[in-house]
Amino acid sequence: MYPFREGSFAVRNGWYVAAFRNELGRDLLARTVLNQPVVLYRKEDGEAVAVGGRCPHRHFPLGKSCLTGDTIVCGYHGIAFGADGKCVDIPSQDVVPHAYKIPTYPLVEHGLWAWIWMGDADKADVALLPDLEEIGVTATGMTARPFYVQEVQGRYQLLNDNLLDLSHLAFLHASSIGTVENARAPEELVKRPGFLSCRRYIRNAEAPAVMAASGRYAGKIDRVTGMDFYLPGFHAGIGDMAYPQNHPEHAGETIVTSRVYHAVTPATPHSCIYFFAMASEDVEGMDFMFDYLRPVLEEDKFATEEIEKMLAIVGENPDELLIKTDRNAVEGRRMLQAMMDAERSAAAAPA
Ligand code: FES
Ligand SMILES: [Fe+2]
Numbered sequence: 001m002y003p004f005r006e007g008s009f010a011v012r013n014g015w016y017v018a019a020f021r022n023e024l025g026r027d028l029l030a031r032t033v034l035n036q037p038v039v040l041y042r043k044e045d046g047e048a049v050a051v052g053g054r055c056p057h058r059h060f061p062l063g064k065s066c067l068t069g070d071t072i073v074c075g076y077h078g079i080a081f082g083a084d085g086k087c088v089d090i091p092s093q094d095v096v097p098h099a100y101k102i103p104t105y106p107l108v109e110h111g112l113w114a115w116i117w118m119g120d121a122d123k124a125d126v127a128l129l130p131d132l133e134e135i136g137v138t139a140t141g142m143t144a145r146p147f148y149v150q151e152v153q154g155r156y157q158l159l160n161d162n163l164l165d166l167s168h169l170a171f172l173h174a175s176s177i178g179t180v181e182n183a184r185a186p187e188e189l190v191k192r193p194g195f196l197s198c199r200r201y202i203r204n205a206e207a208p209a210v211m212a213a214s215g216r217y218a219g220k221i222d223r224v225t226g227m228d229f230y231l232p233g234f235h236a237g238i239g240d241m242a243y244p245q246n247h248p249e250h251a252g253e254t255i256v257t258s259r260v261y262h263a264v265t266p267a268t269p270h271s272c273i274y275f276f277a278m279a280s281e282d283v284e285g286m287d288f289m290f291d292y293l294r295p296v297l298e299e300d301k302f303a304t305e306e307i308e309k310m311l312a313i314v315g316e317n318p319d320e321l322l323i324k325t326d327r328n329a330v331e332g333r334r335m336l337q338a339m340m341d342a343e344r345s346a347a348a349a350p351a
Contacts, residue, residue, distance in 0.1 A: 001269055002316045003157055003333055008340045010034055010156065010266040011232040013119035015129055017263035017275050020146040021109050024048045028072065030063025032267040034118045038105065039063045043070045049083045050116050052103035062102070111137045112146050112277050113263060119343075128194070135228070135236040136259035136279050144259075144279035145286055148294065152301050154308035156233070156272035157333070159264045162300055163227055163235045164329040166200070169208075172303055176213075176296045177239075181205045182225060189328055196335060198328045199226035204244040211241065214288050217255055220244050227262075229332055232339065235262040257281055258289075270308060274301065 001009060018031055019040055029040040030053055037053030039062050051072070053063045060076035067073075071088060073080045079100075080089040087100035106117040106124040111132045117124035132138045152159065162168060169178030181202045190197040202223040212218040224240040237260040243250040263275040276297055280286050311318070322330065 001155070002311060002318070003161070003320075004337050004340065006316070008337060008344075009269055011119075011336060011339045012343055013117075013123050014232040014339070015108070015115040015117055015124075016233045016265040017113045017273075018050060018107065018116035018265065019114045020112055020149065020275060020277070021048070021114050022112075022146060023149070024114055026067060028063050028065065028067055030061060031265075031273065032271075033116055033273075034266055035268055036103075036118060037061065037063070038116065039072065040107070040114065041067055041072075043083055047083075048107055048109055048114055050105040050107040050114075051081065051083065051085055052105075054102070055079060056100065056102060111135075112144055112261070113275070130230045130234055130236065135230075135261070136238075137261075139279075141281045142257075142259065142279045143281075143283050143286070144261075144277060145290075146275070146277045147290055148274075148276045148297060150274040150276075150297065150301055151267070152272050152274050152304050153270065154272065154301075154304035155270055155311075156264050156266040157336070158304045158307050159262075159272060159274060159300065160229070160233075160235075160332060160336075161329045162303065163237075163262050163264070164196070164198070164229060164332045165325055166198070166225055166227060167325040168303075169225070172299050173296050175209055176292070177208050177210050179206050179208050181223070183325065187325070187328065189331070191331065191335075194231045194335075196229040196231070196328065196332055197226065199224060199238075204246065207241070210292060211255075213292065214285060217241075217243075219247075221255065222252075231332075231335055233264050233266070235264070236260075237262065256285070 024042050031038050038050050039053040040050050042048050055074040057079050062072050065072050065075040070083045071080045078091040081102050082088050085101045085104040087096050108115045110129050136142050137144045167183035169182040170180050185200040185202045188199045204220050207221045222242045222244050227235050227237045229235050239258045241255045243253050245251050259279040261277040265273040267273055
């Protein structure tokens with residue numbers, strides 16, 4: 001499916017964010033991940049678990065059922081499943097056949113997030129998770145905080161494309177976090193297996209509107225923007241602002257350092273879940289940013305959903321006009337396609 005080859009939906013063997021850790025508790029949380037219904041909850045001992053969200057009896061959503069102890073009791077006819085997926089009770093009969101069970105999925109709490117592995121469980125390697133120091137979550141002086149969870153009615157790759165091409169800041173977010181330099185400044189790319197990074201170094205340029213709105217500084221700035229894509233579904237962004245080199249008193253001094261985290265999790269072929277979080281040295285400033293950035297993220301949701309609607313009209317293979325700033329997004333698509341192709345070849349290979 002667009003923008004991938006026909007028959008390619010999403011990478012299966014990879015960590016995706018299923019929830020922020022602070023969303024998980026003793027209430028059942030239903031999510032759809034890689035076109036599978038999933039239920040997340042904490043056991044009585046606090047351990048977070050993920051199991052299949054469809055009752056195998058008549059397909060009632062287990063996320064809309066009850067949790068008793070560590071057992072989900074289906075809200076339709078009362079069949080019960082433990083956290084290990086095994087059926088433990090069928091109220092209408094004495095015998096519980098051994099084969100009755102629901103799937104379970106590896107779930108790891110790491111940083112602000114609970115990461116799920118929907119592919120082959122024996123390949124779920126925590127070493128593949130982003131390094132928390134590298135992305136700034138545990139860096140000295142930084143405080144990280146979850147911001148928003150959005151269900152987006154658009155395919156996940158539209159959001160990945162968005163995050164891999166930050167020139168859109170200059171237009172989609174012109175009234176808040178972008179200036180024309182976000183499109184004009186040259187982009188530097190770094191690629192390694194499972195990782196793609198871009199940076200723009202903007203010098204002595206107008207500050208984006210957020211700087212004046214937050215009361216920080218309204219003069220010209222030096223700015224570093226960029227995004228690190230940890231495939232298949234996590235982006236760690238950098239937004240550093242400093243006084244320009246010709247500033248009479250503070251030349252080169254940092255004004256603000258922040259990190260933003262975008263997790264994009266495929267839900268259905270035409271929808272995804274979008275998790276946004278932030279880290280900053282300025283804890284009080286984060287309250288301002290929480291309110292300020294909400295409409296900015298809505299703009300990305302809007303663009304994604306409008307493009308999804310357009311694809312429903314024009315079909316899955318529209319001609320595309322590619323331009324210079326697409327280089328990073330095209331590379332990201334290639335890398336994801338290669339991962340999907342490798343999974344398909346491995347599945348087709350004789351055992
Ligand atoms: S649908 Fe779940 S017990 Fe019948
Ligand atoms: Fe955006």
